[in-house]
Each structure stands twice: as C-alpha cells, then as structure tokens.
Amino acid sequence: MSEMVSVHGWMDEALSSQDEMKENSQRQSAYDMLSGLSHEEHGSIDGEEDEEEEDDGEKPKKRGPKKKKMTKARLERFRVRRVKANARERTRMHGLNDALDNLRRVMPCYSKTQKLSKIETLRLARNYIWALSEVLDRGQTADGKGFLEMLCKGLSQPTSNLVAGCLQLGPQPMFLEKHEDKSSICDSSLTSHAYSYQSPGLPSPPYGNIEAHHLHLKAPTFKTVVDPMVNHTLNCTTPPYDGALTPPLSISGNFSLKQDGSPDLDKSYAFRSHYPTLGLSGSHGHGSHFQTAVPRYEIPIDMAYEAYPHHTIFTE
C-alpha cells in the first residue's frame, strides 16, 4: 500500500500540472494512464523483448515457479491488464451503486438530495421487508407506531428521524419527491391503509438499537408507507421502480419466527416459494390486478406478466 501512496502522490503532482484534468472521469483516466507502474514494475527491467528468457545466473536456485524477467513487453501487458481491471472494478462498483439507488427508491423514505448511506439503506430495506411481511402475514390492526419501530430498528438516530419525519409528512410531500419526475399522481387519499401491527418482541440487531422514544413521534400517519405497491393496485400508470423485477416472494414466508413471535433474522431468508407454480389465482374484484394465492400481495397485471412469463395469470 505504501506503493499506492507514492503512486498517488506523484500522480497528483502530474495531475496538478494539467489544467484540463478537472473532471472525475478525466481524473480516473489519468490515474489509469499513469498508474501503470506499481508492484510488479519494480522488478528487473532489462529491456529485452524475449519474455521467456530463463534466469541462469550464478545465484542458488530457489524452489517454486521461476520468475520471469520483467521485460518491457511483460511490463506493458501488466499495465494494460491492471488498467482494464481497474475499469472493470469501477464499472462493477457503479453497478452495485445503481442497484443500491434502485433499492433506495422503493424505501419508505427516499430523497435524491439526502440519500441514505449504503449500510443504512440495507438496514432499512431489511426492516421494511420485515415490517411489510408482518403486516401481510398477520393482518392485524394496530397503531402505526409499531410499524415505525420496526422500520427504524437498528438504524442510526439520524436515519430513524429521517424515516419518522418522512412518515409524519403525510403522503403528498414524500410522494412528490419519490416521483418528482413523473407527471401523473395518484389520489393518495385512496391509499390510507390502516397499518396495523402490534409489535412483537423485536429482535435486537447486532448493530444497536433505536427505541421508539428517540423518534419524537407525532400522531403517526402511515399512508405513505405503502405507496410503491399501493399505487400499483390503484391503477397508477407510473410504477415507482422500473428496474428488473426480482422473483416473486412469498412475503409470508420470508421470516422464521422466534419463540416470542419476533422474526429470527439470522435464519429467515429461506424463501418458501420463489416461483409459485401453484396457487396463481384470480383476484378478488380488483380489476386487472394479479394476485398470488398465498400472500395477499397484489401487483399490477403488467408486472405480473413480466414476473411470471410462463404462468397463466387469471384476471377478472
């Protein structure tokens, strides 16, 4: 790593002397161009083009594979390979970040300007799935505080406050922000599902706890929590997430429960039915919405056809 420091050091010097290198992409290109010399390059460079030459010096022979000399050709190949690997790694990480962005968009609080960190996004996603699965699975009616507690379990206090704030704002602000690039807005008054969940003994994540009294709750309004899917079920024409669909899940089966009724998050990711070959049934008077049989989980018909291309989908 000390080599990397030195490389960065002299590269920065080089970069500072070039006025045109101000954009990140340009900077990366420069890094890639200049970062050819690192590890292996400190080997012997004898200038020979014969890369298969053996080391037949007087030194005592060592075990193991013979080291090839660092010819210019080999050096160039190393450099090219490293540059390509760096580019691939950047692309890979960008893809990972894109996926995280897509995940952020379907979270109950999303803002382009105030993004959740990666770790908080993953934690909130887990909580969100957990909370929704509890709502679907138990179908209980309770206050929204429990739902919010589930959402914020283990999140940092700033994130918890953000989530709580989003939920307190009511549907419109959050909805507009989540769909600020969309032209049509569904009637959010129709989305007032009473989220009712009596929080069981909540699991204690290994990364800490946030108790409900940290959240400074007002009387909670949970209309917005469900907007991604509820909007679909209301014939909204602007799906909140247009990325690739993951396999449909049995929401009710995602979490195994501990004895106290709380989900065992360490063991609960064996999905019961990724691809339900049975139980695709008609909906219950919701027009062209698709409904799986076991979970009461509706998705719009176009998503259903995409998610279940090989199934017969019954609609009314």
Add this chain to the structure above:
DNA sequence: TAGGCCATCTGGTCCT
C-alpha cells in the same frame, strides 16, 4: 478536527 461515508486502486482467490 475527528469521524463517517465514499470512490478508487490494488492484490489475492476462485472460476471458466
């Protein structure tokens, strides 16, 4: 200024 978060580079490992 310390700490959190992030992007990037890098070398190692595994797989094709």
Add this chain to the structure above:
DNA sequence: AGGACCAGATGGCCTA
C-alpha cells in the same frame, strides 16, 4: 489467461 468478486488501504469530502 482473463474476468468476477472480495477485502484492505488510502485519500477526499462533509458534518458535527
């Protein structure tokens, strides 16, 4: 050999 994935290291940026 080369690509994918991973984890460690590093430096930059931002905020309390």
